[in-house]
Amino acid sequence: MTVVDLGTIRRLVSVTVDDVEHRVPEGATIMDVLDDAGADTPRLCQAPNLTPVNACRVCVVEVEGSRPLVPSCARRVEDGMVVRTDTERVAHSRKMVLELLASANDLSEAGDDVARWQIEYGADPERYGPPGPPAAAGERGNRHAGHHSLPDGETRATVAQPVTVDNDLYVRDYARCILCYKCVEACGTDAQNTFAIAVAGRGFDATISTEFAVPLPDSACVYCGNCIGVCPTGALKSVAEHERREAGTWDPEGETVTSTICSFCGVGCTLELHVQDNTIVNVTSPHDHSVTHGHLCIKGRFGFQHVQNR
Amino acid sequence: MDLVLLPDAATDAERAAVDGVVGTVSEPRRDLLLPAFHAVMDGVGWISRGALSYVCERLHVPPAEAYGVATFYALFSVTPRAPRVAHVCDDVGCAAFGGEDLCAAMEERLGAPGERDDVTWTRSPCLGLCERAPAVFLQRASASPPSEREGNPDATRALESSPHDDEPGGDHAQIAPATADAVVHALDGEDVPGPDPVVSTPQAGAPDLELLSRVGVVDPADLDSYRAAGGYAGLRRALAVGSARVVDEITVASLTGRGGAAFPTGTKWAAVAGSPEPEKYLVCNADESEPGTFKDRVLMEADPFALVEAMTVAGIAVGARTGYLYVRGEYPAAERAIERAVAEARRHGYLGDDVMGSGRVFDIEVRRGAGAYICGEETALMNSLEGRRGEPRAKPPFPTVAGLFGRPTVINNVETLVNVLRIVAEGGPAFASVGSGRSTGTKLFCLSGVVSRPGVYEVPMGTTLRELLELAGGVPADLRAILLGGAAGSFVTPDQLDVPLTLEGTREIGATLGSGVVLCFDSSTDFAAVLRRIAGFFRDESCGQCVPCRVGTVRQEEALARIVRGREIGGRTVELQLLRDVDRVMTDASICGLGQTAASAVRSALALGLIGEETS
Ligand SMILES: Cc1cc2nc3c(=O)[nH]c(=O)nc-3n(C[C@H](O)[C@H](O)[C@H](O)COP(=O)(O)O)c2cc1C
Numbered sequence A: 001m002t003v004v005d006l007g008t009i010r011r012l013v014s015v016t017v018d019d020v021e022h023r024v025p026e027g028a029t030i031m032d033v034l035d036d037a038g039a040d041t042p043r044l045c046q047a048p049n050l051t052p053v054n055a056c057r058v059c060v061v062e063v064e065g066s067r068p069l070v071p072s073c074a075r076r077v078e079d080g081m082v083v084r085t086d087t088e089r090v091a092h093s094r095k096m097v098l099e100l101l102a103s104a105n106d107l108s109e110a111g112d113d114v115a116r117w118q119i120e121y122g123a124d125p126e127r128y129g130p131p132g133p134p135a136a137a138g139e140r141g142n143r144h145a146g147h148h149s150l151p152d153g154e155t156r157a158t159v160a161q162p163v164t165v166d167n168d169l170y171v172r173d174y175a176r177c178i179l180c181y182k183c184v185e186a187c188g189t190d191a192q193n194t195f196a197i198a199v200a201g202r203g204f205d206a207t208i209s210t211e212f213a214v215p216l217p218d219s220a221c222v223y224c225g226n227c228i229g230v231c232p233t234g235a236l237k238s239v240a241e242h243e244r245r246e247a248g249t250w251d252p253e254g255e256t257v258t259s260t261i262c263s264f265c266g267v268g269c270t271l272e273l274h275v276q277d278n279t280i281v282n283v284t285s286p287h288d289h290s291v292t293h294g295h296l297c298i299k300g301r302f303g304f305q306h307v308q309n310r
Numbered sequence B: 001m002d003l004v005l006l007p008d009a010a011t012d013a014e015r016a017a018v019d020g021v022v023g024t025v026s027e028p029r030r031d032l033l034l035p036a037f038h039a040v041m042d043g044v045g046w047i048s049r050g051a052l053s054y055v056c057e058r059l060h061v062p063p064a065e066a067y068g069v070a071t072f073y074a075l076f077s078v079t080p081r082a083p084r085v086a087h088v089c090d091d092v093g094c095a096a097f098g099g100e101d102l103c104a105a106m107e108e109r110l111g112a113p114g115e116r117d118d119v120t121w122t123r124s125p126c127l128g129l130c131e132r133a134p135a136v137f138l139q140r141a142s143a144s145p146p147s148e149r150e151g152n153p154d155a156t157r158a159l160e161s162s163p164h165d166d167e168p169g170g171d172h173a174q175i176a177p178a179t180a181d182a183v184v185h186a187l188d189g190e191d192v193p194g195p196d197p198v199v200s201t202p203q204a205g206a207p208d209l210e211l212l213s214r215v216g217v218v219d220p221a222d223l224d225s226y227r228a229a230g231g232y233a234g235l236r237r238a239l240a241v242g243s244a245r246v247v248d249e250i251t252v253a254s255l256t257g258r259g260g261a262a263f264p265t266g267t268k269w270a271a272v273a274g275s276p277e278p279e280k281y282l283v284c285n286a287d288e289s290e291p292g293t294f295k296d297r298v299l300m301e302a303d304p305f306a307l308v309e310a311m312t313v314a315g316i317a318v319g320a321r322t323g324y325l326y327v328r329g330e331y332p333a334a335e336r337a338i339e340r341a342v343a344e345a346r347r348h349g350y351l352g353d354d355v356m357g358s359g360r361v362f363d364i365e366v367r368r369g370a371g372a373y374i375c376g377e378e379t380a381l382m383n384s385l386e387g388r389r390g391e392p393r394a395k396p397p398f399p400t401v402a403g404l405f406g407r408p409t410v411i412n413n414v415e416t417l418v419n420v421l422r423i424v425a426e427g428g429p430a431f432a433s434v435g436s437g438r439s440t441g442t443k444l445f446c447l448s449g450v451v452s453r454p455g456v457y458e459v460p461m462g463t464t465l466r467e468l469l470e471l472a473g474g475v476p477a478d479l480r481a482i483l484l485g486g487a488a489g490s491f492v493t494p495d496q497l498d499v500p501l502t503l504e505g506t507r508e509i510g511a512t513l514g515s516g517v518v519l520c521f522d523s524s525t526d527f528a529a530v531l532r533r534i535a536g537f538f539r540d541e542s543c544g545q546c547v548p549c550r551v552g553t554v555r556q557e558e559a560l561a562r563i564v565r566g567r568e569i570g571g572r573t574v575e576l577q578l579l580r581d582v583d584r585v586m587t588d589a590s591i592c593g594l595g596q597t598a599a600s601a602v603r604s605a606l607a608l609g610l611i612g613e614e615t616s
């Protein structure tokens, strides 16, 4: 988690982005500079309240002196750094990351930004052929590292598989999982220190998994829901949301958000109650909140049933 | 953090295996995760829920993370599996040279891979025995120590002086060239003879060798024999002249890394030597898994003391007190040779608290890889040593600043380190006088495929490819293409044989020295199969962390499959454009060298028209 230490005065360094010079505090990331300048830099695995893992590579930029492109989310600025975002190479890599992901994943709930970037960068996932058949439940998690069956190329491999529903509070729809590591980070050192899930397997067959893929109730999971809070693609969501989407009654346009303070304990977390059709469907907390950094516990996240017992 | 463990209990055999490695350690020791899993695999043959829970309890590792680690490595199994498994190489150096035939024969004898639950077989990427194709690696699990088992006198002998003598556990062996009969007998417990490094080193005994000078000359198990051949003169001199001078000599020698990236060794050493941090590490990268590469294996099997001495020189020069040697899991003979040499050196005061009476402290820990090409990437290797998934880290910070356990770390390839002995003995300028430009000293090359005398060859940098082939029995008749530098390298053609083998010379023709692979194919080669194997290799070995490589390697393999089957979507031009697009994002935007080079060989093969017409 990036905690900006306001106590120290940070030296300013000079960075040139697309020929424009910026004076920014030392320790800032290239993405910070781009954001301040108002650029629309795509991002998937980055979150302001998580340590950058720079895994998705959709935010890459050119940095003078580096042969490969550089992930802007993680790379810290250095004095005299020369950055370019307006090149064909940058556009190509961003497009391809979006295209490759869309060719393997269901991105239909990844939000408006992702949908817009797909169009802006011209991602065309269909050129890899029709999607192959979805995997049976649990099959993807049982593949052995270093082995795969020889493809014939007639269809494109995807991560499609059934939704995992093994508890009352949330579902895991791994056909949408882009392996951004956010849930693992939130479950681990960045927020919850529970380590109920990790990346298992290798390469294209990697999955987010509990040990031996046991159901969540058998794992260390404490249902804080912080994994849901950070998931960018809808792979993790509350049962309430899942059921509404399945029933066709999910209505994000009609949703209202009410801020309140959690009353369960004395910490005083800010809660945002997402209400659809007079029912709380999700509870979140702002990521820039000084106490929660967007993370909550089971009570704040799911303890709303008593509010709406009617 | 409180550990929440599954209720399954470990069996006595599983506990014994884990305890044998963990001993009485009670503090969290995540770095022992791989050794503990190896012990379970060797003792029991697979990692059960109970075994994993017990490992987690002993080492204080959350079970989901431990599971993530166990499932990362090809040599570990988290599902029940036959305790004795033959890994049959079907990679580019073996497939057409008996590997595919052997796979067919194994299928006939033992059924499909994984079918039987007593003994079975599986396909494997390159086993680093390409000069003796086809190659097989055996995992033979057993709860009793190898020394107590009947009918395995060789294993007993080989392990005699190993520090792990009385641990329970099976053994591992390599067979090359392998026949189905030999493999089946070995699976049944029959003795497997150890390697004969001289066979792999046709130049052995020749007068003008440096790196290979002791191969076949010294007894790899005998310290006295090594000393009689001049061994430990280098360390003596290094201790006499002092660390600063040693680092200078390496810089002056202009030694570049032999692991594939060709980074100046002196620069790394100087950075770590100059760091004010109190704790620093040296790591020797002996994970050699680049298809077609086997030079480090031969060095370790035939002249292990040289590597131990070189690591000691390096460690002391940069201020490290511990050196880790990460040896490829499929290299049991090399591992045994090194373990024995380390134990001997320690016994004679060449390692430990007072190296050669100098008062300097340095010791070596040997760790075994577990089947993951990516763990040869330096930061992935460090994660692996720390008991994490072998996922490369973002750079910066570079290992010289924050490497193993977050400390300044020098990591070098086996061959790079062995060069150090010559540099301390003769001085940097003498070393730099061989070769040219940044390419100084001698270089090892791994010749295999259609050459008359395959093996490891040592030549001065700047020798031409043609001269190298002459050493190995002449330019092969009907030579069609050479894979230079490995699967991460590229193909060159017979009209390019006069390229001087230097960093600069190969770059000029758009190729690379890589790890020294020279894999020769004649015109009877099915290049479509070769390319598909290379594409499949990268798809299997991608760690999965970054999108360009994780998905790109899959799409590359699929597109190639369509092209070689004549099933192009929208025609060949469209498919080639698709491949180029995937190639570019992998090369430009992947985190590490694996993704950045995953399209290299395919690109060059297409350009040369090795499948279909030339494309550029
Ligand atoms: C995918 C991948 C695999 C690698 N495998 C090896 C290897 O098996 N052995 C090795 O020495 N270097 C390997 N390297 C290079 C290492 O990252 C690193 O550059 C090297 O160990 C540094 O040592 P050197 O400077 O002495 O060559 C690999 C790199 C990549 C990207």
Ligand code: SF4
Residues within 6 Å of the ligand: B374, B391, B392, B541, B542, B543, B544, B545, B546, B547, B549, B550, B590, B591, B592, B593, B594, B595, B596
């Ligand atoms: S390039 Fe491939 S191997 Fe390297 S970090 Fe990315 S996914 Fe892993």
Ligand code: FES
Residues within 6 Å of the ligand: B089, B090, B091, B092, B093, B094, B095, B125, B126, B127, B128, B129, B130, B133, B135, B291, B292, B293
């Ligand atoms: S051992 Fe088979 S290709 Fe190297």
